Amino acid sequence: MISKAKTTVSFYNGLTTIGGPMIEVAYGKSHVLFDLGEVYLPELKLPDEHYATLIKHQLIGDVPNFFDPALTGKPIDTQRWEHAAAYMSHLHLDHSKAMNFLAPEIPLYAGPITASLLPTLNEQGDFLLPAANHAQNYTRPIIAAKYCEPIEVGDIRLEIWPSDHDAYGATGLIIETPDKCIAYTGDVRLHGYHPDWVKTYLDRAHGADLLIIEGTGVSFPEEGQEQKGQEFHGPKSEIALTAEMVALIKANPNRQITFNTYPTNVERLLQLMAHSPREVVLHAPQAHLLKAGLGKDCYYYQLPGEAPYADLKPELAVDYQALRADKQQYLWQVDGHYEDLQVGGLYLHSNAQPLGDFDPAYRPFIQALTDKQIDFKAIRCSGHADEAELKEIIARVQPVILCPVHTLHPELEVNPFGTRILPKRGETITFS
Numbered sequence: 252m253i254s255k256a257k258t259t260v261s262f263y264n265g266l267t268t269i270g271g272p273m274i275e276v277a278y279g280k281s282h283v284l285f286d287l288g289e290v291y292l293p294e295l296k297l298p299d300e301h302y303a304t305l306i307k308h309q310l311i312g313d314v315p316n317f318f319d320p321a322l323t324g325k326p327i328d329t330q331r332w333e334h335a336a337a338y339m340s341h342l343h344l345d346h347s348k349a350m351n352f353l354a355p356e357i358p359l360y361a362g363p364i365t366a367s368l369l370p371t372l373n374e375q376g377d378f379l380l381p382a383a384n385h386a387q388n389y390t391r392p393i394i395a396a397k398y399c400e401p402i403e404v405g406d407i408r409l410e411i412w413p414s415d416h417d418a419y420g421a422t423g424l425i426i427e428t429p430d431k432c433i434a435y436t437g438d439v440r441l442h443g444y445h446p447d448w449v450k451t452y453l454d455r456a457h458g459a460d461l462l463i464i465e466g467t468g469v470s471f472p473e474e475g476q477e478q479k480g481q482e483f484h485g486p487k488s489e490i491a492l493t494a495e496m497v498a499l500i501k502a503n504p505n506r507q508i509t510f511n512t513y514p515t516n517v518e519r520l521l522q523l524m525a526h527s528p529r530e531v532v533l534h535a536p537q538a539h540l541l542k543a544g545l546g547k548d549c550y551y552y553q554l555p556g557e558a559p560y561a562d563l564k565p566e567l568a569v570d571y572q573a574l575r576a577d578k579q580q581y582l583w584q585v586d587g588h589y590e591d592l593q594v595g596g597l598y599l600h601s602n603a604q605p606l607g608d609f610d611p612a613y614r615p616f617i618q619a620l621t622d623k624q625i626d627f628k629a630i631r632c633s634g635h636a637d638e639a640e641l642k643e644i645i646a647r648v649q650p651v652i653l654c655p656v657h658t659l660h661p662e663l664e665v666n667p668f669g670t671r672i673l674p675k676r677g678e679t680i681t682f683s
């Protein structure tokens with residue numbers, strides 16, 4: 252009997268905003284959902300982050316038959332759907348924060364680094380949204396996928412490929428139904444540590460029937476070709492960023508030097524530790540993330556009164572007062588408490604929080620450094636492909652259909668090799 256099933260793709264969220272893509276691919280009685288994030292819009296000043304609140308404000312998609320009935324009040328139709336799975340491309344919150352909303356019986360896949368780091372990030376219960384009927388700091392099981400090996404979900408096969416983004420362990424997805432091949436890039440760039448990994452993934456996706464691509468880099472056309480949003484200033488690659496930091500450390504041999512970066516940008520930290528002429532000392536929570544999530548030991552410090560982490564080796568602890576007094580030996584991660592820094596030091600702000608002027612915490616933070624006459628250097632590198640890189644990615648895949656998501660301006664990404672679609676939120680497309 253010839254199957255009458257067709258491949259469908261439903262776009263539930265994250266289309267014309269930067270973040271939170273939620274997309275379902277279905278065939279016959281099988282379906283998969285990716286990703287599981289929440290759109291970040293703090294200006295909404297929501298009273299809570301309950302399921303109903305997030306649905307109402309479109310911060311997550313209203314996806315049927317995937318979320319926990321204990322949250323939705325609606326049972327999952329297991330007659331209609333015999334095989335289901337979900338996937339997360341990487342650990343940024345706009346791709347992962349709602350993962351505990353997934354029904355417990357539906358398997359959730361991610362790359363091995365994402366699967367390993369997320370439970371540690373959520374140990375205090377302040378990273379992910381909480382699961383129904385569990386403690387605040389519960390993290391539902393994540394299956395660590397083997398890179399590039401097929402995962403069978405009924406009629407659908409998934410492959411999870413290593414990629415590159417400013418979230419350590421980011422991956423891209425290949426989805427094969429009996430008649431179509433679909434690629435979803437997640438967040439991606441070609442100027443990180445592993446453009447070779449990205450290109451290998453894109454070659455696997457070559458000729459895909461549908462390429463779902465992020466488009467953060469075309470979100471700010473009014474700012475011109477060169478500078479798209481604040482995070483696009485600075486070094487052109489992660490390797491150049493590390494080199495710039497090393498050069499600054501070498502140029503300031505007798506000065507207190509501190510830095511901060513985004514906690515999940517683990518690879519930037521690892522590179523800094525590998526190349527810094529000074530000993531890199533992390534704040535204990537960051538060191539714990541590296542130890543618990545990756546088994547990596549590093550020098551760390553605790554602030555006075557902070558509880559120790561059982562997994563951090565005492566011999567790697569550096570005394571906080573020694574850091575405060577140091578001008579030559581250490582490059583240390585500062586996290587608040589700027590009043591403890593030396594007058595006239597150097598501080599390297601590398602995509603750390605507060606990220607920029609839009610954050611109310613930014614001005615007081617700059618003022619605290621100014622009060623100490625600390626030289627502030629912002630050294631940023633974007634996690635996202637810029638306009639030229641997006642074109643290169645599309646040219647490498649040459650998809651039949653292109654679908655830009657995760658951007659304020661999806662219409663600015665074009666497909667010279669076929670057609671392009673700009674689905675509306677909630678729309679389903681059916682392949683003929």
Ligand SMILES: [Zn+2]
Pocket residue numbers: 341343346416418438634
């Ligand atoms: Zn991201």
